Amino acid sequence: MHDDRKLVEGRLERVLRERIRPAIHPATTPLDVEIWSTPGEPVPVADGLAAPTRPITAGTAWGAPWGTSWFKVTGTVPAEWAGRTVEAVLDLGFTTRQPGFQCEGLVHLPDGTPVKGIHPLNSQVRVGSPVAGGEEVHWRIEAASNPDLEASGVPFQPTLLGEKATAGDAPLYVLGEMRLAVLDETVWNLVVDLEVLGELMAELPVDGARRWEILRAVSRSLDALDLQDVNATAAAARDELAGVLAAPAAPTAHRITAVGHAHIDSAWLWPLRETVRKVARTASNMTALIEDDPDFVFAMSQAQQFAWIKEHRPEVYARVKKAVADGRFVPAGGMWVESDTNMPGSEAMARQFVYGKRFFLEEFGLETDEAWLPDTFGFAAGLPQIIRAAGATRLLTQKISWSKTNPFPHHTFSWEGIDGSRVFTHFPPVDTYNCEMTGAQLAHAVRNFKEKGVATRSLAPTGFGDGGGGTTREMVARAARMRDLEGAPKVDWAAPADFFAEAEAEYPDPPVWVGELYLELHRATLTSQAGTKRGNRRSESLLTQAELWATTAAVRTEYTYPYEQLEAIWKTVLLHQFHDILPGSSIAWVHREARETYARIAEELQDIIGQAQSALAGDPSGGRELVFNSAPHTRRGIRAGGASARPGDGGAVTPVPREGGGYVLDNGLLRVEIDARGLVVSVYDRAARREAVAPGEAANLLQLHPDFPNQWDAWDVDSFYRNTGSDLTQVKDLSVEGSSVRVERVFGDSYVAQLLSVPADAKRLDIDTLVDWHETERFLKLSFPLDVKADRYASETQFGHVYRPTHQNTSWEWAKFEACNHRFVHLEEPGWGAALVNDATYGHDVTRTVRDGADAGTTTTVRASLLRAPRYPDPETDQGVHRFRHALVPGATIGDAVREGARINLPEHTVTGTAADIAPLVTVDDEAVVISAVKQADDRSGDLVVRLYEAHGGRATATVRVDGFAAERPVPTDLLERPLADAPQPAVADGGGWSLALRPFQMVTLRFGRG
Template sequence: MHDDTRLIEERIQRFSRDHLTDAGRREQVPVRISAHALPGEPVPPARAIAADDYRDIEVGQSWGRAWSTLWLHVTGTVPPGWDRPEDLCELVVDLDFTDMPGFQAEALVFTPQAEPLKAVNPLNSSLALQAGQEIDLYLECAANPSVAGGWTFAPTDLGDPDTVPERELYTIRALHLQRSDRRVRELGRDVRALAGLMRELPEAGTRRAEILRGLEAALDVVDPDDLPGTADAAREVLRPLLARPAHDSALTVMATGHAHIDSAWLWPVRETIRKCARTFSNAIALMDAEPDFTFSVSSAQQYLWMKESYPGLFERIREKVAEGRFVPVGGMWVESDTNMPGSEAMARQFVAGKRFFLEEFGVETTQTWLPDSFGYSAALPQIAALAGQDDFLTQKVSWNQVNTFPHHTFSWEGLDGTSVFTHFPPADTYNGTLEPSELAFLERNFKEKGRSDVAIDLFGFGDGGGGPSPEMIAAGRRAADLEGSPKVEFAGPEQFFDRARDSYPEPPVWAGELYLELHRGTYSAQLATKQGNRRSEALLHEAEHLATLAALRADELYPHDALEEIWHDALLLQFHDILPGSSIAWVHRDAERNHASIRERAERIIETSLAALSRTVGPDDPDTGEDEVLLNTAPVVSRRGIAPYSAAPAPSRGEGVSVMRRGDRVALDNGLVSALLDGRGEILSLIDGASGREAIAPGDSGARLQLHRDTPNAWDAWDIDAFYRHVVRDLDAPTSVEVDEIAGGARITYRYTTTAPAGSSAGVTGAGSEIAKTFELHPGDASLQITIDLDWKERRKALKLGFGLDLRAQVMSSEVQFGHVDRPIPVNTSWDAARFETCAHRFVHVAEGERGVALANDSTYGHDVLRTVREADGGTTTTVRATLVRSPEFPDPGADHGIYSLRFALRPGADTADAIAEGYRTNLPERVVPGGVARAAAPLARIEGAPGVLIETVKLAEDRSGDLVLRLYESHGERARARLVLDVPGQDEPKVAAVDLLERPFGEDAPSHLASLVRDGGDGTEERRGAGSAIDLDLRPFEIRTLRVVRA
């Protein structure tokens, strides 16, 4: 026979497009429509339904200025004659759908009693009805604009309600009752399943040819002019093809319904709440129709929104959770970023999330679920495991720009050696559809084939919501046991991970961070949001510590409710499109306002606590001799020499700072560090007084401000592409220099103004950015303080602060949660080359041997490092740079424009301990407090014998028992034996238990190394008494230890 394969394939494609798309639509009946417009913010559904100004409208009516809401009241009767077994009765809605679900107009259908029924989205735009049914429904239609705009990354005015155009964006294209034919719909699903499978099979294979001929025979049987009458006959032709079982060796794909809903992104938080209601309503409606369908949802915050705003829907969710079909996963408050949140904040994501799931549903999650965050900290495995999260899932690393990650199923080993069982869904998406092309790619892509026989697929429309659709369920059912396809099994994440562990008991190990070779610009975009985050974390640390002191030493009521509320707000703002700076202007304006609220509320707690502590000292007490003292809430000695977690009078600063001017140069020296600044405001020399070692490389400088063109190929707010380094401009000479004496020290300020090159879009017409760079050196301080003040007006530019150091450093140590990571500086591999911008918390450190240079910051996360060999002397220069600010134009065209102040501490001769201390000092500076606080603010706990063991958190227990909780960690990366000395009121011989992050005793599953919790033995899993108030602790490198001091 002649080869007619292409002809038949084209016939199948044309027939499917022309005749099967509408599922045998047979009849339409109009409905009555009236409308109530809300041009501003949404109102509660009950109030909108009760409005008295609904007016009649018709199909074809335009509607919806961006971000407005239109309520539609729809009434009518489904014809009673639409009652045959093959009839499908539906309300069909088209609000001008042109895009994927979640990225444009969408709606939620309500009863007159304001109970949500189901969402209406693109690709899932109908509501099932019954013959003869009287309908009385309300549709809340959200005119959400398509901010993405085809993903051209062009600046848009749609992300800010103050700049959106006045025009209406949409037209009601359809709203009617429709009768379709069930038989035609099922034929369409059969054809799509088989045709899709056929296209994935080898062209020369027998199975592909068999399917081709079967589809050809079915098309010969079916009559396009009588689809309902001939659909069953065509399905009979296809039945044997669909009944052919999968091979025994076929991969099993465990499919779980999912909708990764971004808690904010191209829409504000207020819209996310409605997106959750729409998606969760869809899922529950699908569960009612499909008894084996399960739906997995992370983010306790999203459940809380439902409880607060949609209580009826929340109760239905609770019912489905009890059935095991609506599955809480992740154990976190939100799907947060994991690069930038601080130590305690990362822990509290799990504490808050898991407590919510336990209290509301009685569910203990065990899977960390972060499919879309922008890289994963090396500290995460330990933090997750200490919260009882044994498994980890993401797919984001599949987005790598350069290197393909070598595993899909593996053991991820963190900073301290803790491992979590990890799986990357091989479909490389969290928006799966279960279509044959997706399943075939999954199987081809799965790197553990032959070692493991199971993988997971997350199906459902995500990002902007929507969730699984009936078509996805139908596709999965047809692939359950189908020759040529992986075997699809509907299941939840727990069932998958149990099966995967059994299938692959000895997986390969990946040690260290899961660095994403993309979205590196998120370490620096939206500086105001990042500064708000860092300050909120510091204030929460202080508020909890001082409230604990006030509760234990002054009998002040501990503000559990207030602190919990503040933490929840702060954790939401660490969502992986808020803190990284990749959201619309509306989101970041809200974030800045909310961080201001967090600061205000935390400061009130601090003020109340200090007042209570002051009242503990009588007027005749000798401690009141000082009007003011310095309070140090950091776990290291403060810059002025105050002990950790203590208050004391300010010590003498010692000798002053000498200042010498030589032409345009200024020399500073305090005996511990000397610096020489040139007329450009750059450091020509920086000498460690203890060693006499010069830190600045010959011919180079420090504190150089460099401006880069920042024009990535895509994903503007997200990305910095490697070619940004090709174009760099050092800032021009300063316009002024000011030298001042301050409290025995010196301050030198250099002021700059940028100008845009002719023809450039950078800058604002008639005005450049204004920058002030200030150096301060104080008596007794081994670090040079640098402050950068910005009035930033650039567009698509990045500003770096660079230091050319005379060091041949092999690694750059960067702080992460509860420790630091060492990243190689030499670029030996493609993995090294791809890691050209990295994230650090409060410090970076480069060294030869133990000593080198530390750079601490108060709000900067993005850094890069380069190493070059000098021609003049053959020495090596290591250049460390901090990314101060960017100015991308999508999705927020005004991103980063504004006034900022950034602080740095530059310390020569620094070892790791010095770097850690500088990070704390820069972020938790001393407070000036009333003198009466000094004795009451004495530390409740202190560490002796191990300077690397730090007490990160001091708080009262979450269960409100009044127990004291201490969270400490080993910070140097080496084993440590420390003595913990307690001074807890009323506890001469305190009882101490090692607990997990949720402050629960470990019980029989206690890690074996906790056997040394107390000096005289014991397994550390129960309350134990130390010798008096001292307890000996052995910690592994970077180990986190949470201790609960049980108060009688």
């Protein structure tokens, strides 16, 4: 036989499209359909089932944006179909452009029992196999008409559909056919056979024997098929393929562990309330598929999503719990949500694992051993220690494959964090977390795998996400054919833990990657939606304060520790750290709700703090003002809490006029000159006798850049934004306001007011910035050009800091042109440094230049990113009023940066009462050891839990003391407050307390029993 290769491949494509696939359902009959649309938000299932309906026919428009409609679908299986397999094909008006991101539904029985979700590429529902004929079909479908924000086919176009109030009420969808159909399983299997072989053939070498064996078998199969009677001849066509499908894979074939998966963003192009329903639909699908296929294993991460099913759809949850018990529906990841990991603070990142792992333990009795973060936008260098402290040892991610500059050099490796902790990490070479088990995807995984010769296996998260409904029966069937197929990798279904165990066993000494896993994309997520980011930072700060003061009051007074309330608030904050909420990449609806939620949380936490401090202060009629200070740092050590009648920092110095215009602020430690433009032209450190601002430069300089990335508007800022821009030097008003210099500017359609002040007894310049922002596609930066020669700088991250270069020797360094910091950035040369601290920003950039002329010094410029104005997916991103607080700290050591970063985020509170000075509950005698949490144990035992870490990057030996109750010797625990048997035990210190030795950046959790 001398068939031309391209001729056979073209023949296969057309015959599949025009003859074989249409023959999957050889007989159909229409179903009767009626509809009821709820005028507002979704109604309970019982209400939807009972609602009155009216007839609707195919071709009729339905579904206002974000609306819910209940379809009543009825029909009778024809008697002549007895003995056949019958299913319904239910088309809500789907497009096949993508598997999700549009309308979707959940099918129910009349009693409300969920049957299965329906989605664009997964719209069939089994009726019977075989049927007897005459069966009555009576279903109700809860259908969501969620907008397809890219229905035009042009991505990233501004749209008003992302907010219910502006989306309008015009129907979005046109009802398709809803029919009962005979499923010809032989034809269906023939389709899968031919798809798998055709895709495999396309990936094999053109001159290889295996490719030609498959091609000839496919040709014979098509010859055996009568195109006028596909159903009668499908079995014969399959017979011609049996031989090539039976040929076993080579012993050296790459091994792929398929894990059923449905990546469901907890919010993104839909609000949180819709994710609740997406999860229920997908879980219904996956439990049904588990019942149909004995090999299939599905993994779902995000404890929050399990909790949603439990709360809102208990009947679905019952099926999930059974499948979990059977080992087929696998809780993965051990986090509350798949959060961003760059911006969450130390305690928040720890609590993601605390609440996630505890949920899985309490609900299922399972201890997860991996972090599962396929879609998170890069990974902070402090994360390995947190993973290990939570009792896990592994990490899976996929997103690093999106990096645009440097291909990551490994797929299986050991990732080392800032403290030396390592986690076994896998980065699937299939390069997608929505694998469909296609030949092209699996061949790419094999070619792409960078550990060839030393490792043989990789993982493929398989299934449609975000409304696509998860893994499909077609994906499962493809995997079955590639279990052991010559020319293909060997595919098996297994849980993530099984994959990791096998991968670790065969690759016990993988290469090591040290430091952050920086994503060379989506850098603007560190700045977009400033209101969401401020809400997160404020919530984190208030939560740690609330725990501290509630614990102190509970130990020393009759105050009752609010366990349930604090846990609920923590879980809400953790939810909003999801990797499309905190990064600012969701629709307007999501961020409006986030701002409202953060405001409510702030009120609750301030109430908790106020009640606890009042309990400690005593009778408010006493008239004595007590200043409660939560900032843990002093220049002598660390204290948790404490209050005294002494004032805070003694006020601020008064500005005096400057020769040539402007003002001078001088407290004897620092002399700051503000010129007539409102710019800081000098910050002189009197003790060091040196200037902080680079010669001829000005600090506190607002800079405005155009911001129109090539794609991913809310996510990306491209390097070319720096090519053009303007310095905002025009001043509207420069005046004295109390002890501050007030600077007002107008630019474009926006307004900015700044207050600059210097405390009376501290070496720092405080800058309070208010911006009424009404720009579009602009990027606002706040610049500080400093006279410092630094080859690297430190950015705070979880439980420490990470160093990044200031130069761009390599493409890896160049790619970090926008990076994340928490509360401080610090840079120094031997003997002198400077820090920029903040209370709400994350994005920043640091650059360096060498000055011309005799000086030839180095200017290192730190710029804080304040605001952006992308138009997609929220066309009104950041419009309105924002407040930012920064402080420049000249002469700062890394310890000063840590202390000042905490101070600006933990304001003092004044309470009136009769109490004398209130001693701190916990103290540490070394300022390098920072207390990150003081709380009562989660098990309600009343034990005290203290978490602390070495913050300077060196070794430390510190004494920890507890005041206010007879504490037993502290027990080192993991993050879930379980004793660590092999951890070094604190020693009794001279003079009381317990001595603790820490390595650089080590985090330790201590549990004190109540003696």
